[in-house]
Amino acid sequence: MTGTRPAAVADDRMDAIVGSLLLGGVLTSLGLIVAGFVWHRLATGRTALNETLAGHDLLQVLGADLRALAQGAMGPQLLVSLGIVVLLLTPYLRVLASMLFFALVEHDWKYTGFTAFVLLVLTYSLVLR
DSSP states (O other): OOSOOHHHHHHHHHHHHHHHHHHHHHHHHHHHHHHHHHHHHHHHSOSOOOOOOSOSSHHHHHHHHHHHHHTTOOOHHHHHHHHHHHHHHHHHHHHHHHHHIIIIIIOOHHHHHHHHHHHHHHHIIIIIO
């Protein structure tokens, strides 16, 4: 074993990218949600948020959150909502990264097709339902 196979190096790189995406997404989401709940608890003395999300799909919620940010309406509910959006987008970005890896690095069209199909199903479930 004097050398490392190029495919193994690419696989290791992809594992690192996917792992970083998943870890970063979950930790960012956790940080936003915890910060929102702590802020709410300190401001109101209550632990429960009674507000609901500002839509029925990811785009509606994200749009409402971005409008609130643009208007400077920062608050605990917005932090929790952004945390949920980040958590929902994390697996989506993982599948997108995998599809791009299979297409641009591996040139494996079979797996590119499989991951593109999964991306379409995720898009439908996050946006169109």
